[in-house]
Amino acid sequence: MVNAPTDEQLLADHLAGDGASFESLVRRYQKELYQFVLRFTNSSAAAEDVVQDAFLQVHLVGATFDTSRRFKPWLFTIAANKARDWLRRRTRRQEVPLDAKVGGEDGGNQSFADLLADDQQSAGADLDQDVSRQVVQRVVREMPDNLREVLVLGYFHGFAYKEMASVLDVPLGTVKSRLHAAVASFARRYKATAQNAPAHEDMFDGGL
Amino acid sequence: MGKNRQHNEETQTSMNEKEFVRDDALLDFALNQCAPDETERIARALQNDAEMKNRLELIKNVLAPLDTWTTPPPPASMVSDILDHIAAHQNQAADDQATTIPFEQSEGRGLGGIISLRELVALAACILIFVGILFPGLRLARQNSRMRTCASQMRALGVGASSYAAANSGFLPYAGTSNGPWLVRRGQPRGSNRRHLIPIFRGRFLVNPKLLQCPGDDGKPTADVQDQQEDNEWSILRRSNINVQFMDKPVRITMVVRPFVMPYISDANPLFAGGQFNEDVDPATTNSPSHGGQGQNILHFDGSVGWLSSPMLNRTGDNIWQIGTLRRYQGTEQPQQTTDAFMTP
Numbered sequence: 001m002v003n004a005p006t007d008e009q010l011l012a013d014h015l016a017g018d019g020a021s022f023e024s025l026v027r028r029y030q031k032e033l034y035q036f037v038l039r040f041t042n043s044s045a046a047a048e049d050v051v052q053d054a055f056l057q058v059h060l061v062g063a064t065f066d067t068s069r070r071f072k073p074w075l076f077t078i079a080a081n082k083a084r085d086w087l088r089r090r091t092r093r094q095e096v097p098l099d100a101k102v103g104g105e106d107g108g109n110q111s112f113a114d115l116l117a118d119d120q121q122s123a124g125a126d127l128d129q130d131v132s133r134q135v136v137q138r139v140v141r142e143m144p145d146n147l148r149e150v151l152v153l154g155y156f157h158g159f160a161y162k163e164m165a166s167v168l169d170v171p172l173g174t175v176k177s178r179l180h181a182a183v184a185s186f187a188r189r190y191k192a193t194a195q196n197a198p199a200h201e202d203m204f205d206g207g208l
Numbered sequence: 209m210g211k212n213r214q215h216n217e218e219t220q221t222s223m224n225e226k227e228f229v230r231d232d233a234l235l236d237f238a239l240n241q242c243a244p245d246e247t248e249r250i251a252r253a254l255q256n257d258a259e260m261k262n263r264l265e266l267i268k269n270v271l272a273p274l275d276t277w278t279t280p281p282p283p284a285s286m287v288s289d290i291l292d293h294i295a296a297h298q299n300q301a302a303d304d305q306a307t308t309i310p311f312e313q314s315e316g317r318g319l320g321g322i323i324s325l326r327e328l329v330a331l332a333a334c335i336l337i338f339v340g341i342l343f344p345g346l347r348l349a350r351q352n353s354r355m356r357t358c359a360s361q362m363r364a365l366g367v368g369a370s371s372y373a374a375a376n377s378g379f380l381p382y383a384g385t386s387n388g389p390w391l392v393r394r395g396q397p398r399g400s401n402r403r404h405l406i407p408i409f410r411g412r413f414l415v416n417p418k419l420l421q422c423p424g425d426d427g428k429p430t431a432d433v434q435d436q437q438e439d440n441e442w443s444i445l446r447r448s449n450i451n452v453q454f455m456d457k458p459v460r461i462t463m464v465v466r467p468f469v470m471p472y473i474s475d476a477n478p479l480f481a482g483g484q485f486n487e488d489v490d491p492a493t494t495n496s497p498s499h500g501g502q503g504q505n506i507l508h509f510d511g512s513v514g515w516l517s518s519p520m521l522n523r524t525g526d527n528i529w530q531i532g533t534l535r536r537y538q539g540t541e542q543p544q545q546t547t548d549a550f551m552t553p
Contacts, residue, residue, distance in 0.1 A: 023287070023291060026287050026290050026291065027287055030282055030286050030287055030290065031281055031282055031286075034281075034282035034286060035279045035281075035282075038279050038280075039277070039279060044280075047282070048282070048283065048286070048289070051282070051286070051290065052289060052290050052293040053293075055290045055293075055294065056290075056293055056294050056297055059294050060297075129276055130276075132273050132276045133276040133277050133278065135273070136273050136274055136276055136277040137277055140277070154239060154241065155239065155271070155274055156274070156277075158240065160241065161241055176236075176241075179239070179241070180232060180235060183235060183239075183270065183271065186270075186274070187270040190270075190273055194273075
């Protein structure tokens with residue numbers, strides 16, 4: 001059995017002149033990268049553009065990549081930066097400081113533990129699957145960028161804290177507290193939104 | 209006894225693990241963010257703690273809606289779109305390179321290394337405009353600066369000569385000669401009329417030989433004179449580009465003819481530029497070469513310094529480059545009148 005070449009090996013082969021290696025890298029990560037950017041920007045058009053630009057960036061500056069590091073976090077770093085640029089161009093959204101209370105301005109001093117304490121029944125548990133998806137989509141979309149990107153990376157793409165710290169270029173402890181804050185923020189907003197949501201599929205326009 | 213002890217130890221362990229496993233740790237556990245040993249410890253604690261299990265379920269319920277958020281796959285053409293995007297960029301880069309000229313930047317500047325043809329043309333145009341505007345002004349400013357420096361040096365020579373006269377019964381420096389030629393021949397500087405300045409330095413009334421060289425003459429480095437302080441006095445003379453009023457006998461400062469004041473020292477006489485007689489030079493219209501042909505500085509016998517924009521003295525109309533109206537010189541000619549100024553090399 002022949003093991004598949006590592007990302008780093010593919011990049012090295014590409015830099016050595018093997019054109020097929022770069023295409024292999026694209027095929028390996030295009031889906032995951034597209035879904036990451038799609039969840040982060042909530043725009044399929046942006047996701048296509050950002051992913052194309054991210055791979056172009058890798059193609060252009062691949063020679064500067066430190067081969068002692070892992071390729072995947074580097075690729076996601078590039079994509080995250082470009083996605084952030086796209087969001088910044090589109091609109092300016094106020095970010096929540098890390099030491100802010102979970103509930104934000106309207107959440108009082110509620111902590112994650114407090115949130116769980118009065119959440120004996122999962123809000124929205126009786127929602128239709130598709131309606132739930134739309135509520136989730138809306139709630140995540142309305143989260144601050146810094147919380148949304150760490151939630152997408154940590155929950156949907158299974159990045160470890162260390163990898164997220166590398167992608168986001170922030171300390172490990174910051175990533176950890178940011179992911180906890182993101183989950184708590186999601187829980188509170190989802191609960192508030194789901195409680196007022198009609199249990200039918202046409203609650204929101206559009207969708208992914 | 210032994211069983212009770214074992215039970216107590218297990219209870220204690222369970223209590224410690226329960227204390228350790230807080231909501232943050234449970235959240236990390238639910239998010240698969242725990243290290244392997246921590247995962248194992250929490251899993252062990254969950255086996256003995258129903259309340260902890262309940263809290264973990266609550267956390268999972270909070271996270272559960274996220275699982276409903278599925279995203280569609282990328283477009284089927286995504287890979288080809290990416291590769292096409294890169295190929296298009298490469299083609300564009302190739303087109304750009306065809307219209308750019310590599311331009312090596314100086315080391316450490318970090319400006320990217322290339323400049324487009326259009327930028328290069330614009331840069332050249334800017335440089336030309338700047339040169340066109342600034343260069344004449346800079347040249348004029350440099351000439352003026354050298355003219356002022358030259359005048360200042362002549363004043364210093366005047367002070368030195370005056371000091372010499374004060375120490376020598378009113379006589380100006382005089383090297384003494386017996387009908388010797390005043391034009392240097394065959395590399396023998398002893399024939400130069402400039403030898404009359406040597407006593408000033410010999411007597412240490414002036415110590416800087418650089419004063420004997422006008423800075424306005426681009427063709428002569430002034431540093432040479434400065435560096436030759438240890439050289440002999442004739443070497444200093446050879447490097448000088450100022451001329452001295454003809455002297456064939458000692459001249460007292462009180463003998464200065466009035467009402468006009470004779471020139472004592474001037475910039476180089478163009479008739480003898482280069483140390484030899486230049487018969488092609490028109491003395492009526494040619495200024496000293498020391499200031500680009502614009503004019504010459506004159507140190508008068510009274511110590512004043514003036515600028516002449518022509519070789520003619522303002523008061524008398526006498527040409528300071530000539531003896532009378534003589535056009536050819538051997539180096540032995542002499543002025544016949546005391547009012548005939550002749551700036552002799």
